[in-house]
Amino acid sequence: MNRLAVFFGSDFLYRFRRDPVAVGAFSVVAFFMLAALFAPLLSSMNPHDPAQLDIMNSEIPPAWQDGGEEAFPLGTDAQGRDMLSAILYGLRISITIGIFAVMVQMALGIVIGLVSGYLGGKVDAFFMRLADIQLAMSTLMLAIVALAVFQAAFGAELFADMAIVMLVLVIGIAEWPQYARTIRASVLAERKKEYVDAARVIGLSAPVIMARHILPNTLSPLLVISTVQVANAIISEAALSFLGLGMPVTMPSLGSLISAGFEYIFSGAWWITTIPAIVLIVLILSINLLGDWLRDVLNPRLYKG
Amino acid sequence: MSGEAAAMAIPPHPASDPARPLVEVRGVVKHFDLGGHFLQRERPTVKAINDVSLTVRRGEAFCLVGESGCGKSTLARIVMGLLTPTAGEIHFDGTRIDGLRHKARMPFHRRMQMIFQNPYASLNPRRTVQQTLEEPLRFHSPALSDAEVKAKVEQVMVSVGNDPSWGNRYPHEFSGGQRQRISIARALMVDPDFVVADEPISALDVSIQAQVLNVMMDTREKLDLTYLFITHDLSVVRHFGTRVGVMYLGTVCELADTATLFENPRHPYTRILLSAIPRVSTEEMQPPGLPGEVPSAMNLPSGCVFHDRCPLANARCSAEVPKPLPQADGTLVACHAVEEGRETPGG
Amino acid sequence: MALLDVHDLVVEFPTRHGTLTALNGISFAVDKGERLGIVGESGAGKSVAAFAVLNLLTRPGRIAGGSIVFEGRDLTTLSRAQMRGVRGNRISMIFQDPMMTLNPVLTIGTQMVETLKAHRDISDAEAKRIAIQRLGEVKIPSPDKRMASYPHELSGGMRQRVVIAIALLTEPSLIVADEPTTALDVTIQAEIMSLMLALCKSHGVGLILITHDLAVVSQVTQRVVVLYAGRVVESGRTDRVVHNPVHPYTRGLLAALPGEGEPGARLNQIRGNMPSLNAIPSGCPFNPRCDHVLDDCRAALPPLDDLDGHLVRCIRARELMTGRAA
Numbered sequence: 001m002n003r004l005a006v007f008f009g010s011d012f013l014y015r016f017r018r019d020p021v022a023v024g025a026f027s028v029v030a031f032f033m034l035a036a037l038f039a040p041l042l043s044s045m046n047p048h049d050p051a052q053l054d055i056m057n058s059e060i061p062p063a064w065q066d067g068g069e070e071a072f073p074l075g076t077d078a079q080g081r082d083m084l085s086a087i088l089y090g091l092r093i094s095i096t097i098g099i100f101a102v103m104v105q106m107a108l109g110i111v112i113g114l115v116s117g118y119l120g121g122k123v124d125a126f127f128m129r130l131a132d133i134q135l136a137m138s139t140l141m142l143a144i145v146a147l148a149v150f151q152a153a154f155g156a157e158l159f160a161d162m163a164i165v166m167l168v169l170v171i172g173i174a175e176w177p178q179y180a181r182t183i184r185a186s187v188l189a190e191r192k193k194e195y196v197d198a199a200r201v202i203g204l205s206a207p208v209i210m211a212r213h214i215l216p217n218t219l220s221p222l223l224v225i226s227t228v229q230v231a232n233a234i235i236s237e238a239a240l241s242f243l244g245l246g247m248p249v250t251m252p253s254l255g256s257l258i259s260a261g262f263e264y265i266f267s268g269a270w271w272i273t274t275i276p277a278i279v280l281i282v283l284i285l286s287i288n289l290l291g292d293w294l295r296d297v298l299n300p301r302l303y304k305g
Numbered sequence: 306m307s308g309e310a311a312a313m314a315i316p317p318h319p320a321s322d323p324a325r326p327l328v329e330v331r332g333v334v335k336h337f338d339l340g341g342h343f344l345q346r347e348r349p350t351v352k353a354i355n356d357v358s359l360t361v362r363r364g365e366a367f368c369l370v371g372e373s374g375c376g377k378s379t380l381a382r383i384v385m386g387l388l389t390p391t392a393g394e395i396h397f398d399g400t401r402i403d404g405l406r407h408k409a410r411m412p413f414h415r416r417m418q419m420i421f422q423n424p425y426a427s428l429n430p431r432r433t434v435q436q437t438l439e440e441p442l443r444f445h446s447p448a449l450s451d452a453e454v455k456a457k458v459e460q461v462m463v464s465v466g467n468d469p470s471w472g473n474r475y476p477h478e479f480s481g482g483q484r485q486r487i488s489i490a491r492a493l494m495v496d497p498d499f500v501v502a503d504e505p506i507s508a509l510d511v512s513i514q515a516q517v518l519n520v521m522m523d524t525r526e527k528l529d530l531t532y533l534f535i536t537h538d539l540s541v542v543r544h545f546g547t548r549v550g551v552m553y554l555g556t557v558c559e560l561a562d563t564a565t566l567f568e569n570p571r572h573p574y575t576r577i578l579l580s581a582i583p584r585v586s587t588e589e590m591q592p593p594g595l596p597g598e599v600p601s602a603m604n605l606p607s608g609c610v611f612h613d614r615c616p617l618a619n620a621r622c623s624a625e626v627p628k629p630l631p632q633a634d635g636t637l638v639a640c641h642a643v644e645e646g647r648e649t650p651g652g
Numbered sequence: 653m654a655l656l657d658v659h660d661l662v663v664e665f666p667t668r669h670g671t672l673t674a675l676n677g678i679s680f681a682v683d684k685g686e687r688l689g690i691v692g693e694s695g696a697g698k699s700v701a702a703f704a705v706l707n708l709l710t711r712p713g714r715i716a717g718g719s720i721v722f723e724g725r726d727l728t729t730l731s732r733a734q735m736r737g738v739r740g741n742r743i744s745m746i747f748q749d750p751m752m753t754l755n756p757v758l759t760i761g762t763q764m765v766e767t768l769k770a771h772r773d774i775s776d777a778e779a780k781r782i783a784i785q786r787l788g789e790v791k792i793p794s795p796d797k798r799m800a801s802y803p804h805e806l807s808g809g810m811r812q813r814v815v816i817a818i819a820l821l822t823e824p825s826l827i828v829a830d831e832p833t834t835a836l837d838v839t840i841q842a843e844i845m846s847l848m849l850a851l852c853k854s855h856g857v858g859l860i861l862i863t864h865d866l867a868v869v870s871q872v873t874q875r876v877v878v879l880y881a882g883r884v885v886e887s888g889r890t891d892r893v894v895h896n897p898v899h900p901y902t903r904g905l906l907a908a909l910p911g912e913g914e915p916g917a918r919l920n921q922i923r924g925n926m927p928s929l930n931a932i933p934s935g936c937p938f939n940p941r942c943d944h945v946l947d948d949c950r951a952a953l954p955p956l957d958d959l960d961g962h963l964v965r966c967i968r969a970r971e972l973m974t975g976r977a978a
């Protein structure tokens with residue numbers, strides 16, 4: 001049978017359609033994702049290209065306010081950057097960092113979680129204590145230290161070039177315990193089931209059993225935690241950028257836009273910081289609502305009754 | 306033709322002495338350490354199996370019967386290598402197999418297969434029936450072509466009464482009985498000599514139990530299989546088994562030919578177990594006369610583990626562990642009362 | 653007049669794939685002090701019947717028709733408050749899982765005293781005295797000490813005894829037991845079923861025993877109802893039904909029991925599977941699995957034929973009973 005047909009006939013889709021919150025949250029997330037993907041087509045200018053900036057256009061308010069201009073629907077910032085373009089490009093950077101950071105977390109977490117849960121014993125104890133230690137320090141604290149050391153050691157210029165990679169790595173490595181714990185918990189539950197014994201009776205090796213039999217059955221909790229973790233990674237990135245340890249002002253993410261506009265808020269140019277902030281809040285809220293809904297639907301206890 | 310091709314592709318088992326018992330369990334002990342605290346001097350231990358020995362002969366349907374907690378499933382898992390015994394040995398066709406390393410064990414993985422209790426947990430929900438059935442064969446016979454594998458799957462599916470067109474469907478689309486027949490098919494894919502069946506029908510409806518039991522009896526005859534059948538249901542034993550071991554609290558208390566056991570049960574626990582089987586009859590149900598409850602396996606009674614519930618127990622029973630002693634008809638009974646001939650209460 | 657008279661009961665579960673009819677016109681009655689067995693395999697609707705009588709159907713399940721007259725009142729017309737006065741008081745229930753009745757964080761004594769005081773105006777001391785007496789009746793050793801135990805301190809068999817003691821607390825006139833011993837070992841099952849049998853007799857309580865196990869039913873009940881796919885296919889005095897079954901399904905069930913036939917012989921199996929509720933065959937619901945099927949069986953649902961107090965839903969009932977059918 002066609003897998004797509006199975007999906008469209010499933011309870012999952014049926015319950016999705018009947019839940020307005022889920023549909024709304026999904027639409028908002030999808031809208032932002034598409035906007036980020038097609039940012040170059042939707043923007044009137046490339047905000048990363050200093051040649052396209054005109055300082056004469058600085059601090060123009062949004063189009064619906066007095067003094068606003070049609071060419072800059074959401075106004076401009078202090079450098080004369082079109083806010084709409086800057087937000088679209090910033091969204092692109094924020095979401096990219098969020099997704100890649102989660103992929104790093106996932107890769108680390110799946111390997112560690114599977115090994116810990118399946119082998120148990122001392123291996124398990126070692127990784128779980130490591131996770132405890134890491135969770136005792138906040139993500140931001142670790143990230144600030146790591147990024148500040150890097151900036152001091154290699155200079156701000158190299159840091160600006162490497163910012164995306166660094167943020168992905170730092171946020172990714174700082175949050176692996178969440179994944180490892182989730183995966184380990186589901187591995188412990190799955191490992192007791194008889195299909196795993198059946199695979200052992202065949203004589204399959206432990207890595208094959210983990211990858212082929214156990215991992216596919218832990219994907220539902222993985223999906224739930226991934227949505228929430230993407231939101232967390234985007235927030236972490238925004239916070240680091242706001243503190244000046246993230247994306248440089250020349251290549252702003254949502255966080256750096258908020259940060260850059262912050263000093264103008266009292267001089268009347270509220271839109272520079274407020275509009276990206278609203279975009280960030282709506283995006284995070286929608287992802288979290290979607291994650292909550294997924295958890296409710298995929299939770300086998302609630303699902304199967 | 307396709308069936309033959311598939312059969313040809315699998316090399317026959319190396320010649321083995323037909324007189325030699327297929328499976329031997331020698332003095333197996335299994336204790337489970339219950340976590341406990343690392344500062345605790347004595348960690349709590351569940352004494353699941355305490356010195357069990359038995360042999361399964363070629364072609365037998367050997368049944369292990371007992372109530373929950375008697376260690377029958379643990380023993381099955383030890384025989385299959387899913388658990389390591391604390392002490393004792395498992396021999397298969399003359400080779401000691403407990404503690405074998407992964408590679409060295411590989412031929413035995415092919416010759417020993419298992420059917421599980423819960424048809425809803427023993428098939429991987431994310432894999433199609435075809436994937437599930439192909440896996441053991443492709444693993445053990447990687448040289449087979451796709452066509453040969455497909456032919457073998459079809460042949461085995463038909464032999465257990467399944468529709469071979471089920472291949473592309475997922476386990477959740479099938480009923481309990483159908484899934485259990487798929488499980489049996491998976492076990493038979495690699496042409497094993499020996500199949501352990503751990504309560505394979507206890508999760509099924511009565512009319513479906515009969516279907517699955519019939520499939521198991523047919524395959525035993527057709528494929529020359531030896532079964533180790535774990536069950537709590539003595540009426541299934543009577544129907545299916547050739548020999549039977551009765552277990553109580555980690556020990557075998559009686560080991561006999563099935564017909565002998567039902568005609569002439571010796572051990573007091575066996576007698577009580579037999580009397581408690583519900584039968585279709587208009588006689589009103591009577592209490593089986595088994596006082597108290599099964600003691601905890603963490604704190605075994607001294608002497609005979611059954612002595613504090615036994616109607617025949619005396620001082621010797623609470624002091625000395627009874628040895629399984631052969632009777633005139635070959636039955637092994639581990640009971641001081643039987644040995645001393647005091648087989649009526651108070652006698 | 654019967655203690656409980658269930659007439660033409662219909663229970664439906666609306667789903668997005670359409671309405672499923674779990675029970676389709678079930679009728680049965682229990683007299684005062686009588687023990688009735690309801691037998692069926694999974695999916696037959698036997699547990700739904702129990703839950704419907706107790707008005708405990710989980711939503712969206714609902715009673716779509718029929719009446720349940722208990723001690724002169726139709727339970728389907730009672731309000732929730734009125735129903736609470738009946739359930740747990742006049743009708744008690746025993747489930748397969750004792751933890752559906754027992755609260756894990758309260759002692760057994762507290763639960764028993766609370767249950768009693770909810771239904772009767774008595775002092776704590778009096779309630780405690782009755783509770784200890786009931787624990788003694790279900791053969792729990794040192795009942796006064798057990799009052800202070802929590803459910804997790806007891807074995808499965810002991811918990812089920814406590815549940816029976818609780819069921820008897822309010823001196824009900826009917827106990828509904830849904831697979832009460834299915835999860836237990838055979839020796840404990842025999843202990844508990846014989847205990848229930850003795851208590852029902854000594855207290856004059858009616859019993860509805862819901863189970864898949866015909867052997868247990870034969871040794872405990874006086875009358876039996878066999879359900880298949882939401883319908884009664886056979887009912888009558890237990891000895892008649894188990895010794896001279898007429899409906900091919902009942903016959904198949906009895907023949908499939910491994911204890912009955914010749915050891916080693918093939919068991920008589922019923923071919924095929926229980927139909928799911930959304931695909932119940934037209935005509936006689938058993939026709940695709942039946943060895944005696946005729947064209948007429950597929951055309952219309954056979955009526956329940958009354959063969960001298962033995963009801964059978966089969967158009968060939970008379971032939972089968974006299975052994976003339978092939």
